[in-house]
Each structure stands twice: as C-alpha cells, then as structure tokens.
Amino acid sequence: MKNVIARSLSAGVCAALVIGTVHAQPAPPTRGSGSGSGSGSGTTTPAEKAGTNETLSKGGDTRPWAAGVAPNEQKSALQTFHDGNLQLNDGLFAKAAEKYRDALKHWDHPAIHYNLALAEMNLDQPIQASEDFDASVRFGEAPLQSKDKFDNAKGYLLLLKNQIAEVEVTCNKTGAKVMVDSQLVFTAPGTYKGKVRAGKHTFVAELEGHPTRIDAPYISPGPPFRIELKLYTARELTRYHRKWQKTWVPYVVIGSGALIGAISGIVALSATNDYASYDQKVAACSTGSGVGMSGCGATSDLTSIRSGADTKRTLAFVGYGIAGATIVTGALLAYLNRPEAYQIRAEDLQDEHLTFAPIVSPTMAGASIQGHF
Secondary structure, three states, rough: HHHHHHHHHHHHHHHHHHHHHHHOOOOOOOOOOOOOOOOOOOOOOOOOOOOOOOOOOOOOOHHHOOOOOOOOHHHHHHHHHHHHHHHOOOOHHHHHHHHHHHHHHHOOOOHHHHHHHHHHHHHOOOHHHHHHHHHHOOOOHHHOOOOOOOOOHHHHHHHHHHHHEEEEEEEEOOOEEEEEEOOEEEEEEEEEEEEOOOOEEEEEEEOOOOOEEEEEEEEEOOOEEEEEOOOOOOOOEEEEOOOOOOOOOHHHHHHHHHHHHHHHHHHHHHHHHHHHHHHHHHHHHHHOOOOOOOOOOHHHHHHHHHHHHHHHHHHHHHHHHHHHHHHHHHHHHHHHHHOOEEEHHHHHHHHHEEEEHHHHHHHHEEEEEOOOO
C-alpha cells in the first residue's frame, strides 16, 4: 500500500512539473485595451508569464554576458531573479520590476532584462520596456534560453516602436536650464537626445532675464525631432502700441491752435494800432480847437476808428481762448496716444523674424528656420 501511495505522489509531482513547463512557455505579443501611449494606439500589455525553471546558466560554453561576473554575484542575481518571477506571475508588476533591477546590479543578464521589460510593459512604461528588450536581444537567443522569447522580444520592440519618438533639443545660451515636459535635462550649452512617448511635448529654456517657451507640435514615431531653443532678453520681447495709428493728429491740433493764436496776436496788434490812431486824431482835433473850446466832436471818422479797434480787440481775445483750448486738446491727445509697452512671447518674436518649414528625411524630422536678428 505504501508503494502505491509513493508511486501516486511521484506521478503527481511529474504532472506538476509538466504543467509548470507548459506555463513557462512565452505567450506571443498581445495588444491590450489600455488608455493609450500618447500616440493613441493603445498600451501593449503582454500576458506572458515568467518561467519556473530559468537558471540563467544556459547559453553554451562561451557566455560573454557572464564574463567578469563572480559566481557569488551570479547566485545573488539568480535568487533575486526568481523572487521577481514570483511577483511577476502574481501580477505585482511594480515589485517585480524592483526585484529585477536589483538582480541586474549583480549580473547584467539579458534574461533579466527580458522579464523586467515584461513588467514595465504592464506598468505602461514603453520607453523603459523598449530599452530592456533591446538589452535582452543583444547576444541573440542563447541567453534567453528560448527562441520563442527571442522572437517575442523582437515582436514587442516592433509594437513599442509605434509608441516612442526620439527628440534632440539644443540650446547654446550658457547657464540656461533646459527642460523637457518640466523635467530638467541639461544646463546649456549642450544638446539632449532622448526618447519620449509619441504625442505633444513642451520644451523650455530658462535663464534669468531671458524667458522663452516653445510648445512643440505632435511628435510622431520615426526619425528624430530636432529643435533649438533660443533665448531672448526682456528688451527683445518688449513691443509698443498706441491707441490709434494716426500719430500726427495731436500735433496737427496743436499746430492749429498755435496758428489761431498767431492770427489772434496779429488782430490784437492791429487793434492797438487803431487805438493809437484814434488817440492821435483826438489829440490833433483838441489842439486845433483853440483855447476855451470844449474839444472835438464825435465825428463819424473817429467813431469808425474806435469801433473797429474794439471789434479787433474782442476777436483777438476770443482767438486767444480758442487757441489755448486747441493747444490743450492737442496736448491731451498726444498724451493719450503715447507709446505703451507690452511683452510678447518668444514664439511671437519668432513669428516676426522667422520662417518655418517642416523637414522630413530618412535621418531626421523637424523644421528649418530662416530669418534675421
């Protein structure tokens, strides 16, 4: 009876091992129904499980990925790798990724990169997953211990390629802080080359007294998108505007007032001369009348001279008033139409001076810039 039970247990263990081996086979790449990758194509989520019999020791006598790695480091990496596999199969992808990264500190093994990439895909991290899949196929299929895994890695890379774009950002203004999507990437002068998810991104270069901001269009997968960030001073970004464009109007009004005042002055001078003529005639008439005479009578000639002088004087005073009011009005108009400063954006300055033309070639995508500064 004991022999029968032993044989039954042995058969059960063998069956379990067979089942485990079946589950260890990698599943083909599948496209999930995630929220997207920035390109609107959906997130690639593999259903592949980690193998239970991965030893990291296969690959033939010549294993360049094991060169220089001490046996104790390999053992530590393998143990941590197995821990990560358990987390991956349980759906604890963040913990699995942490374990795999710890294992890589001990041994930079392609198979560890492969499983790490699986976890990163489930965490919706296409850029990191792409980098780890690249590392997993670096030495071919031997370190992956399975041609299926090697083929799957190639398939995953093709799927991820449609979710990732390459950017190249340049800034030559010394000291400028250059950021991509609010993340500091370098301090100018220099160039940043990196990968981003396909979609819209913001490139910013900041330096005290030199604000600038450029919002890039949708960046697609394919050739690198290249952009140069230029910095401008506040003075370069300052523009002036008036309430109306006919700047000559206030000065014409002021000139008209001055002309009216000059004419009024001439009229006033004429009135003074008429009064002097009137006084001379009255004095001459009084002298000719002799002693004891009562003076000159109110002749029509004297009355006309006096009346004309009074009229001219009145017109001169009225003219002075009109001239003064006109000059004040012109001065007020000139004040109201004075230049007022305002700030434009760096993009607006580029629109004033630059002509953009898109460029797409087998090696790059971006824009050519022509203009003057």
